[in-house]
Amino acid sequence: MVNDQIVNPLMTCKYCLLFELGHCRKTNPYPKDKEPRYLRLRTGKMLALHFDCKTCQMTVDEAMNNE
Numbered sequence: 422m423v424n425d426q427i428v429n430p431l432m433t434c435k436y437c438l439l440f441e442l443g444h445c446r447k448t449n450p451y452p453k454d455k456e457p458r459y460l461r462l463r464t465g466k467m468l469a470l471h472f473d474c475k476t477c478q479m480t481v482d483e484a485m486n487n488e
Contacts, residue, residue, distance in 0.1 A: 431468070432481045439472055439479070446474040459484065 438458070439445055460468040460481070469484040 430480060430482050433478055434481075435477055435479075437472065437477065437479045438470060439474075446472075447477075 437445070443449065456472070458470040460470065462468065467484040469482045471480045471482065472478075473480070
């Protein structure tokens with residue numbers, strides 16, 4: 422588990438990875454226990470993904486590891 426502190430919101434978009442993975446909560450409810458979700462860049466940098474399903478938006482935030 423990654424302990425993160427949100428440092429800087431990088432992007433808010435209508436494109437949603439949950440939808441692309443077939444886990445859209447509007448059409449196919451998916452358990453929230455898998456959150457937050459992260460993207461790891463090749464450089465090792467972690468990006469935290471947050472989902473606002475009511476407005477169909479995904480936010481990508483820079484996550485800072487506190488380990």
